[in-house]
Amino acid sequence: MKIEQGQKVAIIGAGVSGLISAKSLLEKGITVDIFEKGSGIGGVWRFENDNGQSTCYRSLHINTSKRMMELSDFKFRDEIAEYPPHWEILSEFERYTDHFNVRPHIQFNTAVEHCEKDAGGKWQVTLNHQGEQRTETYDYLVVANGHHWKPRTPELPGSFDGLEIHAHHYIDVSSPVDLRDKKVVVVGVGNSAMDIACELSRTGQGAKTVYLAQRSGVWIIPKVIGNFAQDKFVRHPMVKPSLFETLSRTLIPRNLRKNLKDLFQQTMIKLLAGDPARMGLKPPKDPMSSRHPTVSQEIYNRLIHGNIKAKGNIVEKLGNKVRFEDGSEEEVDAIIYATGYDVAFPFFDKNFIDAPDNSFPLWQRVFDPEIDNIAFIGLVQPICSLMPIAQLQSEFLADVLAGEANLPSSATMQKEMQDFDRMMKDDYTPSPSHTLQVDCPEYSFYMRKAWQQAKKRAA
Numbered sequence: 269m270k271i272e273q274g275q276k277v278a279i280i281g282a283g284v285s286g287l288i289s290a291k292s293l294l295e296k297g298i299t300v301d302i303f304e305k306g307s308g309i310g311g312v313w314r315f316e317n318d319n320g321q322s323t324c325y326r327s328l329h330i331n332t333s334k335r336m337m338e339l340s341d342f343k344f345r346d347e348i349a350e351y352p353p354h355w356e357i358l359s360e361f362e363r364y365t366d367h368f369n370v371r372p373h374i375q376f377n378t379a380v381e382h383c384e385k386d387a388g389g390k391w392q393v394t395l396n397h398q399g400e401q402r403t404e405t406y407d408y409l410v411v412a413n414g415h416h417w418k419p420r421t422p423e424l425p426g427s428f429d430g431l432e433i434h435a436h437h438y439i440d441v442s443s444p445v446d447l448r449d450k451k452v453v454v455v456g457v458g459n460s461a462m463d464i465a466c467e468l469s470r471t472g473q474g475a476k477t478v479y480l481a482q483r484s485g486v487w488i489i490p491k492v493i494g495n496f497a498q499d500k501f502v503r504h505p506m507v508k509p510s511l512f513e514t515l516s517r518t519l520i521p522r523n524l525r526k527n528l529k530d531l532f533q534q535t536m537i538k539l540l541a542g543d544p545a546r547m548g549l550k551p552p553k554d555p556m557s558s559r560h561p562t563v564s565q566e567i568y569n570r571l572i573h574g575n576i577k578a579k580g581n582i583v584e585k586l587g588n589k590v591r592f593e594d595g596s597e598e599e600v601d602a603i604i605y606a607t608g609y610d611v612a613f614p615f616f617d618k619n620f621i622d623a624p625d626n627s628f629p630l631w632q633r634v635f636d637p638e639i640d641n642i643a644f645i646g647l648v649q650p651i652c653s654l655m656p657i658a659q660l661q662s663e664f665l666a667d668v669l670a671g672e673a674n675l676p677s678s679a680t681m682q683k684e685m686q687d688f689d690r691m692m693k694d695d696y697t698p699s700p701s702h703t704l705q706v707d708c709p710e711y712s713f714y715m716r717k718a719w720q721q722a723k724k725r726a727a
Contacts, residue, residue, distance in 0.1 A: 269640045270671035271298050275407040277669070278303065278393050280380050280615065283311020284361055285646030285658040286412035288339070291368040292662035293410075296670040301406075302370070303395060305379040309365050310358045312416050316439070321417035323460070324354045326440040327467055331459050331563035332653040333497040339659050340506035342367065351491050380615045383409060389641065394615075408669065411613065412645045412658075415704065418610045422455070426585035428603060435460045435606035441467065441474050447602055451477040453590060455582060456606035457486040457549075458701075462564040464604060469575035479598060481590075483581040484697075485550035487534070487561040488568070490541050498563065505656040505712035517713060526695075530555040547571045548578040559697045560651060560705060608701045611647070626700040629689040632715050633706065634661050637681035649701070652708035660712055664719045673722035 271277065277293060279286050282304035293300050306319030315324040329351050330337060337357070338344050344352075344360050365371050375397070382394040391406040419434035431445055435456070441447050447468060452475045454465040461480065468474040489498045503509065509517075516525065533556050545551035547568045552559075570576040580593035582603075591597045611623040631637055633648045643665050646658045667673035675681065696702035 269408065269669065271408060271669040275299070276301065276405075277408040277410060278380075278391060278404070278406040279410040279412055280383075281311060281412040281414060282306075282309045282374050282376075283412060283414050283646070284313065284655055285414065285662075286311070286410070287361060287365055287370055288655070288658045289410050289412055289643075289645045289662040289665065290370050290373060291364075292659070292666040293669060294368070294370065294373065296666045298666070298669055300373055300410075301404075302374040303378045303380050303393075304374055304376050307376050309371075309374065310361055311414055313354055313358045313361065315354055315358070321414065323416045323436055325435075325438050325460075325464065325467075326443075328354045328463065330354075330357060330653075331491065333491075333499050335497070336499050336502065336504060337653040337655050338504075339364075339656060340504075350497060380413075383615045384617065384620070385639075391641070408641045408643075410643050410645055410665070411647070413613065413615075415611045415647060415649075416609050418612045419605070420608045420610045420700065421605045422607055424582055424585055427587065428585040428590070429588045430600060431602040433602070433604055435464055435604055436609070438464055438604055445602070447475050448473075449476045450601040451475065451479075451599060452602045452604060453479040453481050453579075453582065453598075453600050454604045454606060455481045456608075457482050457484070457562060458560070458606060458608070459562055459564070461606035462488075462562055462567045464606060465576050466564070466566045466570050469570050471575065477600075478576045479579050479600070480549075480576050481579050481582050481592065482550050485544055485552040486559065487537060487552050487556045488541065488544055488549075489537060489561050489563050491563055491565045493536075493540050499652060502652060503709045503712075505652070505660050505708055509709075509713050509716070513709070513713065517710075526557050527555075530557050542568055550578075550580070554697050557707070558695060559699070559702060560649065610700070611704070626703040628703070629685050631675075631681040631685040632661075632664070632718055633704075633711070634665060635675060635681065637678045637685060640678075647704060648706050648711070649704040650706050650708045650711065657706075657708065657712065660715055664715065664722070667719070667723065667726075672726055673719065674725035675722060676725075 277300045279290055279302040282302050290300050290302050306317050312323045314322050334344055334350055342364050348356050378395050378397045381396050384392050386392050391409045392403055394403045419436040421434055454461050465478050465480050469478040548571050582590045583593050584591040589597050589599050611626045613621055634643050636642055645661050650657050696705050
């Protein structure tokens, strides 16, 4: 759908995906309004964001290198660390927002309460600005509300007398509650679980005892391997694929490429970083390409020194105790669930747009084949940084709305979307955490190809 002069685009959210999409559309001369529930930009990267949706704990540092977070048209300052803390990421996107003059287009403290299409196909967007409600009409809708803000907590049998919180609400060892000298179970094996468990386990500064409850094993990659960042040799999504990559993806069967990559990566990780089972964790049952690996420079150190005690999953809560799957029972004061998030669109009617069990197929993870005036930016879980993926998506979208790229027919998009969705579900371990998963180089390779084909259709 081409946006004509006088038509408007509404963007939901001023997190990094919303900012990047706004910048891309503004550069094409498209009128945009960005609606942000909170008082500042940054989304999940804004510590204690007053929109209630930040995932930042005080000590959070990124788990992809600075190089992989940078955008092709906006480099981070040289003094920013290789794996910077959340406040430096926010500061860079504050600079980005002002550098590209995006800020004047943001309406802060304005929540999007409801979106629906009218009889003419336009969007009726109901807004709430500090208690004052109004409805505005838009020709196109960009959804960039993120997918790390609605905590998902497992239902476990029994009852617990102590504190139970999701990692989303964890700030530090003393907030939102004081966990110093307490016995704590952290549930999960993802990045947040490992970070929080490590922080709580620091002798003399944290909890008395820290248990790490695992439902399944996971591959663990340190941030630095030898002299290199762990993603040193991963192609940046905004960099054009090499001839070698193009030929290999064209000539070598996909499953063979995946198997060879898994064999190489798993062998190198075991040799250079260590086998999770050697450190007392559950061994991964699936190849590395089947689930999101966890990035941690510290977890093995904590495990081998006994600061963190690895356990299996919790099978029952018993008042002031929990029972683990090996039958052991431990008295604990708090349980922190680092168990992921649900994808949600609270501004849509559920019978219109919903993501049951986090399943939400899209063409190229951006476009809905049945609704020609909506796009979703940043609704992926890449095994790399989201920022450049959002840039790639946004620039494709900008070309579409400027009339410089034409999407395939609805039927073609539907078929390709379903084929891709089946492939991803076959690739990854069945879990609500993996429904949005993509491999960065592969995803960006095929999105670039689709983008080029779309440009040829418009020529």
